[in-house]
Amino acid sequence: MKHTVADLAILGGAPLFGDKVHVGRPNIGDRAFFFSKLESILDSKWLTNNGACVQQLEREVAQYLQVKHAIAVCNATVGLEIAIRALDLEGEVIVPSLTFVASAHALQWQRIAPVFCDVDEQSHLIDPSCIETLITPRTTGIMGVHLWGRVCDVERLSAIAERHKLALLFDAAHAFGCSRQGRMVGGFGRAEVFSFHATKFFNSFEGGAITTNDDDLAARLRLMINFGFAGYDNVVHIGTNGKMNEVCAAMGLASMRSMAEVVERNRRNHAAYAKELADVPGMRLLQYPATEKGNYQYIVVEYQAPAGCLSRDQLIDVLWAENVIARRYFHPGCHRMEPYRTLFPNAGHRLPATEAITDRLVVLPTGADITATEIAAITGVMRTAVRGGAELAAALQARH
Numbered sequence: 373m374k375h376t377v378a379d380l381a382i383l384g385g386a387p388l389f390g391d392k393v394h395v396g397r398p399n400i401g402d403r404a405f406f407f408s409k410l411e412s413i414l415d416s417k418w419l420t421n422n423g424a425c426v427q428q429l430e431r432e433v434a435q436y437l438q439v440k441h442a443i444a445v446c447n448a449t450v451g452l453e454i455a456i457r458a459l460d461l462e463g464e465v466i467v468p469s470l471t472f473v474a475s476a477h478a479l480q481w482q483r484i485a486p487v488f489c490d491v492d493e494q495s496h497l498i499d500p501s502c503i504e505t506l507i508t509p510r511t512t513g514i515m516g517v518h519l520w521g522r523v524c525d526v527e528r529l530s531a532i533a534e535r536h537k538l539a540l541l542f543d544a545a546h547a548f549g550c551s552r553q554g555r556m557v558g559g560f561g562r563a564e565v566f567s568f569h570a571t572k573f574f575n576s577f578e579g580g581a582i583t584t585n586d587d588d589l590a591a592r593l594r595l596m597i598n599f600g601f602a603g604y605d606n607v608v609h610i611g612t613n614g615k616m617n618e619v620c621a622a623m624g625l626a627s628m629r630s631m632a633e634v635v636e637r638n639r640r641n642h643a644a645y646a647k648e649l650a651d652v653p654g655m656r657l658l659q660y661p662a663t664e665k666g667n668y669q670y671i672v673v674e675y676q677a678p679a680g681c682l683s684r685d686q687l688i689d690v691l692w693a694e695n696v697i698a699r700r701y702f703h704p705g706c707h708r709m710e711p712y713r714t715l716f717p718n719a720g721h722r723l724p725a726t727e728a729i730t731d732r733l734v735v736l737p738t739g740a741d742i743t744a745t746e747i748a749a750i751t752g753v754m755r756t757a758v759r760g761g762a763e764l765a766a767a768l769q770a771r772h
C-alpha cells in the first residue's frame with residue numbers, strides 16, 4: 373500500500389505493479405472448448421463465409437438476447453456502417469458526442485453528417501430533451517449509444533423517432549447482456565449493433581453482431597455483409613465484406629460459455645471499487661441499476677478535483693507511473709476530434725454536459741484478471757494522490 377505521497381512512483385517510488393495492468397484486458401473464455409472448436413474448423417476446411425461456428429454463434433446470441441435475428445459481423449464499426457445503409461439513412465443523423473469515435477465515423481464514412489447531441493450528466497446517455505431542437509429537414513435518424521452498458525431511455529427515443537418519422541438505431545457496442553425494464557438490449561429500435569472486440573467483456577478477438585426483429589431488414593443486412601450475393605453468381609444488392617470468420621466465432625462461443633462467470637467477477641470488482649472509493653474526495657463511481665441485467669464491464673469514475681488537488685490528467689499520470697493503465701474514455705468527445713472539430717467548430721456550445729464530463733472521466737481496470745487486493749492497491753494510490761493536495765499538484769506541475 374502507498375500511504376504517503378513520497379511512495380508514489382511518479383515521485384520516485386517503486387511502481388505498484390511490475391507488469392502493466394490495463395483497462396481493456398481481454399477475458400479469455402473456455403480454452404479447452406475453444407481449442408476443440410479450432411480442431412473442428414481446421415478439419416472441416418471451412419474457415420469463413422457463414423460457417424458452422426458463425427451459425428451457432430448467431431443462434432446462441434439471438435436466443436440469449438430474445439431477438440429474432442442476430443447477424444455476426446467482422447466488427448461493430450462495419451456493423452454500424454452496414455446497418456446505417458440498410459436503413460437508408462442519409463443527410464443528418466443525431467448521435468451523442470460522448471462515445472467512441474466509431475459511432476460518428478460510421479456515419480461520416482458514408483457522408484452522413486453526425487449531429488452531436490448532449491447527454492444527461494448523471495447517466496452519460498443521450499439526452500432525449502435535447503434531440504428535437506436538432507431535427508432539420510435533412511435528419512433521417514437517431515443513433516442512441518448504450519454507453520458503458522447503461523441503457524438509453526428507449527421509450528422516449530422511440531416516441532421522438534416515431535413522431536418525426538426517423539429511424540432509430542442503437543450502438544450497443546457496450547451493452548451485450550444488459551436489460552432495460554426486463555427486456556434485453558438487442559430488440560430496441562430498428563436494429564442494434566454489438567461489439568465483440570478483444571477489449572469487451574465478451575469477445576471474439578474482433579467481431580460483433582447486428583440484431584433486429586425486422587425480417588426484411590435482416591434479409592437485407594445478410595445480403596449486405598456478403599457483397600450482395602443471393603446465391604452463386606447472383607448479386608442482387610450493393611454490399612461489402614462484413615463477415616465474421618470461423619476462428620472469431622469459435623472465440624465468441626467460448627466467451628458465451630464463461631460469460632456468467634465474467635459478469636459476476638465484474639460485478640464484484642465494481643462493488644469493491646465502490647467501497648474503496650467511497651472515502652476519496654472528488655470521486656463519483658458510475659453505478660449500474662441493480663434491478664437490471666448488467667455486464668459491469670466498465671469502471672467509470674468522474675473525478676472532480678477538490679480545490680488545490682491534482683487534476684484528472686495528473687491523476688492519470690500518477691496511475692500510469694504505477695503501471696496502472698487507466699484511460700480517459702471518451703475524452704475529448706467526438707466533436708473535438710477530426711474531422712468533426714473542423715467541420716462543426718461550434719458543436720461544443722450545445723454540449724455543456726459532454727464537455728464537463730469528458731474533463732472528469734477516469735476508466736479503471738477490471739475483468740477476470742483483477743483481484744480485490746489489486747483494486748485496494750489501485751484505489752489506495754488514488755486516495756494518497758488526492759490527499760496529497762496542493763503540495764502534490766505543485767510537485768507534478770513542476771515536473772512539466
Ligand code: T4K
Binds near residue numbers: 398450474568
Ligand atoms: N461503439 C462504441 C461505443 C465503442 O466503444 C466501440 C469500440 C465501437 C462502437 C466499435 O467497435 P469495434 O469496431 O471495435 O468492434 C478500444 C477498442 O479497440 C474498441 O473496440 C473499443 N470500442 C474502445 C472503447 O476501446 P482503443 O483505441 O482504446 O484500443 P487500445 O489499443 O488502446 O486498447 C485498449 C486497452 O486494451 C489498452 O489498455 C490495451 C488493452 N488491450 C487491448 C487489446 C486489443 C489488451 O490488453 N489486449 C488486447 O488484445 O479502442
